[in-house]
Amino acid sequence: xxxxxxxxxxxxxxxxxxxxxxxxxxxxxxxxxxxxxxxxxxxxxxxxxxxxxxxxxxxxxxxxxxxxxxxxxxxxxxxxxxxxxxxxxxxxxxxxxxxxxxxxxxxxxxxxxxxxxxxxxxxxxxxxxxxxxxxxxxxxxxxxxxxxxxxxxxxxxxxxxxxxxxxxxxxxxxxxxxxxxxxxxxxxxxxxxxxxxxxxxxxxxxxxxxxxxxxxxxxxxxxxxxxxxxxxxxxxxxxxxxxx
Amino acid sequence: xxxxxxxxxxxxxxxxxxxxxxxxxxxxxxxxxxxxxxxxxxxxxxxxxxxxxxxxxxxxxxxxxxxxxxxxxxxxxxxxxxxxxxxxxxxxxxxxxxxxxxxxxxxxxxxxxxxxxxxxxxxxxxxxxxxxxxxxxxxxxxxxxxxxxxxxxxxxxxxxxxxxxxxxxxxxxxxxxxxxxxxxxxxxxxxxxxxxxxxxxxxxxxxxxxxxxxxxxxxxxxxxxxxxxxxxxxxxxxxxxxxx
DNA sequence: AGCGTAGGGATTGTTGAACAATCCTGCAAG
DNA sequence: CTTGCAGGATTGTTCAACAATCCCTACGCT
Numbered sequence: 001x002x003x004x005x006x007x008x009x010x011x012x013x014x015x016x017x018x019x020x021x022x023x024x025x026x027x028x029x030x031x032x033x034x035x036x037x038x039x040x041x042x043x044x045x046x047x048x049x050x051x052x053x054x055x056x057x058x059x060x061x062x063x064x065x066x067x068x069x070x071x072x073x074x075x076x077x078x079x080x081x082x083x084x085x086x087x088x089x090x091x092x093x094x095x096x097x098x099x100x101x102x103x104x105x106x107x108x109x110x111x112x113x114x115x116x117x118x119x120x121x122x123x124x125x126x127x128x129x130x131x132x133x134x135x136x137x138x139x140x141x142x143x144x145x146x147x148x149x150x151x152x153x154x155x156x157x158x159x160x161x162x163x164x165x166x167x168x169x170x171x172x173x174x175x176x177x178x179x180x181x182x183x184x185x186x187x188x189x190x191x192x193x194x195x196x197x198x199x200x201x202x203x204x205x206x207x208x209x210x211x212x213x214x215x216x217x218x219x220x221x222x223x224x225x226x227x228x229x230x231x232x233x234x235x236x237x238x239x240x241x242x243x244x
Numbered sequence: 245x246x247x248x249x250x251x252x253x254x255x256x257x258x259x260x261x262x263x264x265x266x267x268x269x270x271x272x273x274x275x276x277x278x279x280x281x282x283x284x285x286x287x288x289x290x291x292x293x294x295x296x297x298x299x300x301x302x303x304x305x306x307x308x309x310x311x312x313x314x315x316x317x318x319x320x321x322x323x324x325x326x327x328x329x330x331x332x333x334x335x336x337x338x339x340x341x342x343x344x345x346x347x348x349x350x351x352x353x354x355x356x357x358x359x360x361x362x363x364x365x366x367x368x369x370x371x372x373x374x375x376x377x378x379x380x381x382x383x384x385x386x387x388x389x390x391x392x393x394x395x396x397x398x399x400x401x402x403x404x405x406x407x408x409x410x411x412x413x414x415x416x417x418x419x420x421x422x423x424x425x426x427x428x429x430x431x432x433x434x435x436x437x438x439x440x441x442x443x444x445x446x447x448x449x450x451x452x453x454x455x456x457x458x459x460x461x462x463x464x465x466x467x468x469x470x471x472x473x474x475x476x477x478x479x480x481x482x483x484x485x486x487x488x
Numbered sequence: 489a490g491c492g493t494a495g496g497g498a499t500t501g502t503t504g505a506a507c508a509a510t511c512c513t514g515c516a517a518g
Numbered sequence: 519c520t521t522g523c524a525g526g527a528t529t530g531t532t533c534a535a536c537a538a539t540c541c542c543t544a545c546g547c548t
Contacts, residue, residue, distance in 0.1 A: 077321040
């Protein structure tokens with residue numbers, strides 16, 4: 001935080017600037033358009049099943065059709081859009097089958113990450129757990145303020161940060177996509193509170209187990225946690241199916 | 245094999261035709277261009293590090309620049325190309341770190357698929373194992389003919405078919421990408437024989453264990469199999485690094 | 489009335505040319 | 519040896535147009 005520069009401080013500053021620069025002038029138009037659309041989708045403004053018209057969006061986003069189509073491709077890769085040949089792009093409508101598929105992968109990856117921590121315990125500095133802790137507290141704060149979508153977001157980030165402990169770029173990318181698809185599923189649920197509330201406490205329990213290095217216990221808990229979460233989502237989904 | 249039509253024979257024929265039709269008139273230009281490039285990359289014609297010039301490829305592939313760029317995006321999502329802003333697209337150069345990352349994921353997924361088979365044993369008809377058997381024999385035949393790249397391909401297909409036993413679209417997609425990236429790594433190895441030969445026999449052993457429904461044994465074998473394969477690839481890679 | 493079918497309008501797929509922005513190279517100056 | 523500045527080449531993006539395909543409606547037939 002000092003203005004003068006010891007070596008480590010200066011390098012940290014340089015890294016920060018480099019990150020900012022990279023963020024500003026990255027692929028630009030196409031990715032900027034993708035950012036806006038990603039937000040609209042994950043926040044529910046564009047519900048599952050909605051079609052994205054090209055001419056409409058070129059006007060709103062102020063990009064050319066070709067650039068917009070590049071943005072579509074980016075989001076398609078993230079699972080937030082699907083292409084139907086000669087018909088356009090749509091926000092995907094996921095079903096129970098997708099819930100089962102997504103949770104199977106989540107269980108495999110997340111549980112393995114926890115178990116993997118045991119093998120490299122000494123290497124893991126305590127700071128690495130800070131993001132998890134922040135997410136736990138953010139979820140609790142959002143719950144106290146009755147902001148349930150924010151609880152869901154904090155919950156997502158908790159699991160993303162959990163995966164990041166494995167230091168695997170590919171696991172991070174896969175998880176990012178899985179959680180984005182999960183967000184799509186949440187939007188068909190009418191009662192986010194019942195869906196997210198139980199896991200605020202369980203996230204804290206999980207965090208404390210990891211902090212205490214009780215990895216085997218944490219892995220077992222997380223496994224059951226994800227089974228319960230899947231079951232809850234499935235029932236909520238079927239209720240929705242009966243009503244709609 | 246008969247010309248006349250019992251019901252199952254006729255339906256199989258219809259499915260084949262439908263698949264061909266779907267293959268022909270799908271997204272077309274962009275995907276057709278991507279197909280050609282994918283082949284060139286996985287077969288080594290475009291080595292890691294190579295840059296793909298837009299104007300050159302528009303002439304060769306006979307598509308417009310915009311369409312070509314859509315093909316680039318598709319292949320980027322498969323991990324076969326990387327974008328560098330304002331510099332172009334390149335065939336990625338993977339290193340030891342990527343080997344470790346890729347194999348960690350392979351172990352997690354493939355071993356879990358095997359273990360998962362135990363829980364749904366009765367549902368799994370014997371026909372589901374035929375693709376695996378074909379791949380084993382294809383690898384052995386290719387080895388007898390000294391066609392080692394073909395051995396590598398059959399080996400890849402074996403593992404892809406293994407994952408398909410889990411009936412998870414997302415696992416299939418992830419694996420497809422992992423194996424494509426692995427192919428990129430093989431191209432920097434000078435001696436494909438030493439790399440692939442040991443696993444012909446081990447694939448057969450694995451297949452027989454699965455066929456005999458000894459899933460726990462199969463999972464343990466596969467785990468060690470992948471550890472050995474990773475180690476072999478790493479040493480081959482380091483040798484290459486010393487020579488180059 | 490019910491059903492298959494042809495037309496019309498709207499949307500997507502693809503092209504080609506053009507311009508702006510950026511990178512790389514080489515060279516000159518300090 | 520580093521720094522700064524052209525010049526040329528390549529990528530990023532836009533625009534306008536045309537072709538191909540899909541959806542919907544209206545028509546004609548039985």
